[in-house]
Amino acid sequence: MDTVTLHNSDITCSRIALGTWAIGGWMWGGNDEQDSIRTIQEAVDRGITLIDTAPVYGFGESEERVGLALQQGRLRQRVAIATKCGLNWDHQGPYRDAGRERIVQEVNDSLRRLRSDVIDLYQLHWPDPTRPVEEAAEAMADLKRAGKIRAVGVSNFDADQIRAFHAVCPLSTVQPPYNLFERDMEKDLLPVLGELGLDTLTYGALCRGLLSGKMREHTRFDGDDLRNNDPKFQPPRYRQYLEAVTRLDALARRRYGKRVLALALRWLLDQPGVSVALWGARRPEQIEAVTDIQGWHLDDDARAEIDLILADTLTDPVGPEFMAPPDRHHR
Template sequence: MTLERRSIGSAGLRSSLLGYGAMGLSGVYGAADDHESVSLLHQAIDLGITMFDTADAYGAGHNESLLGRAFHDRRHQVTIATKTGALRDTGLGRAEHIHAAIDESLRRLQTDHIDLYYLHRVDPTTPIEETIGAMSELVHAGKVKYLGVSEVSADTLRRAHATAPISAVQQEYSLFVRDPEEDLLPTMRELGIGLVAYSPLGRGILSGAMRNIAEVENLEDRQNRYPRFEEDAFEKNVRLVEQMSQIAHALDLTPSTLALAWVLAKGDDVVPIFGTRKIHNLQANLAATEVSLDAETIDRLDHLFPIGALHGARYNEALQKRIKR
C-alpha cells in the first residue's frame, strides 16, 4: 500500500501523510510485548507509513533499540526521526552531550544515519545557538540528514533556524491543543519549516473510546503526568468529544478519523504522528488520509474546539516548565 507523501519543510524531507509515534511501545501507557510491537511496526510499513518517531528518552533507549530490531533489514523503506535532550538533567543541550548522544542512538537504531534529529527540549542552561551548532556538525559528518526542534517558542525557533536550517518542529497539535496557531505556525510558515503534530488524538481522548474515567488505561500515571485526565477535567473533555462524535457519525466517520482529518486539513505542511499498540487502530487511523473535510465541517470543529478548549494543563507543573522556551 502507498500513502500520499507530504514535504516537511523546504529542504527536501518528505513523509507519508500520517506518521507513527513509537513512544507507547516502551511502557509509557502500560506494558507492551516487543514481539507484537515489531509485528505492528512491520504492518505499518506495509500499510504505507514511512515516518517513524522515537527518542533516546523513551524507555531509556529501549524504544530506539526496538525500532533498530524492526527496521535493520528495512532501512530503505523508513524515515527515522529521533530526539535527544529530554532534560531529565540540565546540560543535555551542550555540544559534548549532542555528539555522544547521536552515536548511542545510531548504535541502538542499527543505522549509519538519522533522517530527522530533534532537540527534544530546550536546555535552559545552554544557548540554543550552541546546541543547534553542535547538531549541524552532525549533518556535516553525515550522521544526520535534517534537523528539528520540539516544544519551542517562536523566538527560540528563529534563533535556532538562524544557526542552522531547521526542517521540522514537533509540537502537540490537535482539536484540543491549537496554541501553535497563535504565533508558532505563522513563524514556521514564514521560515519554510514543517509541523510534525504529536498527540493529534489528545492522548487518546479524541478517539471517543474513553467515555468514563474507569476506562482509562494506566490511569494513575496519566493523571500524574497529564492533568487532562484528572476527574473533573476529564469529564469536561469527554463532553466536548461527545459533541465532536455526533459530527463524525453524521459524516459516517469515527471520531479518530475526523480528528486526524482535521489536523491534515490544517495545511499541507502538517504531518500528524499517532501512536497505538493495536493493529486494528493502526488500520483504522489511516482512513483519515482518504477524507477531505469541507469548509463547513472544519468551521464547526474550530468553533467547538477554540484555542484553549482543553480542560487541564497539557502537562503537570514540573513538565510544563520545560516547554515553550
C-alpha cells in the same frame, strides 16, 4: 497515502508518521516487545514511511524496538527515521541537557540502538534553558556535515528559540503539540513557521487517546501511565472532554460516516501549516484506522460545527504543559 518533502532536505515521507513514545513503555504503563515490533511493521505495510522516536522513550527501549523491527522486516530503506536528543536521565527521571558533549554522545547511542548508519531527521527534544540555543545548533550542524544526520529539527520550541536556532543551523522541521483540544500552535508558532518556510511534525494527534473515542468515565490507567497525572483526565475536566468527544463522534457519523478518530486526524491534516501528523500506537490493530483518513476532507460547515462543540463543552480547557521535563537545576 499523501506525502510531503521536508523543507531544506531531500526527505519525502508520508503525512502520517508513527509516533513511538508508547512503544517504549515508560509513562504508558509498559508494553510488549512483540506487539511493538508488529505495530511498527504494520505501520510500514499500510504506507507510513516516517517513524518518530527518542532515546527517552523507555530510556532506549523505543529506539531499540524500532531498529529491531526494521531490521527483522528488512524495512529500513522504505522509511525515514526521526529521533531526538537533548534529554538526559538518572534515578530521578529525565531532565534537559542539550550541551554539545551530550548531543554527540546521544547521536552515537541512537545510531547503535536504531541499527542504522544515519539518522534521517535529528531533533532537539526540548530547549535547555541552562545553555545557549546556539550551542546545540552548532553541534547539530556539525553532525549534519559529518554525515551522521540528514536533516535537523526542533521540538517544543517557541518562536524566538526557533529563530535563534535556525540562524545557526538551518532547520527542516518543528515538532509542537497540536490536536483538536490543544491549539496554542495556531497563535504562537504558525506565523514564524510560515515566514521561515518550515515543516511541522505535530504530536499528540489523539490527545493521549482522548480523541480515539474509546475513553469512558470509568477508564483506568495502569502503573506509570502519564494520564494518571494529566489534568485533562481529572474531574471535572475529564467529563467535559468526554462530552466533546461524544458530540464530535456524532458529527463524524452524521456528516461523513466516520468515527471521531478519523475526524480528529482529518481535521489535523487539513489544518494550514500541518505537514505531518504523528500518530502514536503500540498495538497493530491501532493502525488499522489509517485507511479511514484518506480520500476526503472537512468542509467549512463541519469546521464551524467542530468549533461550536469545543466552545460549548470545554469551559475549562488545559494544555499539555504538565509533560514538560525540568532542567538540570530544578528537579
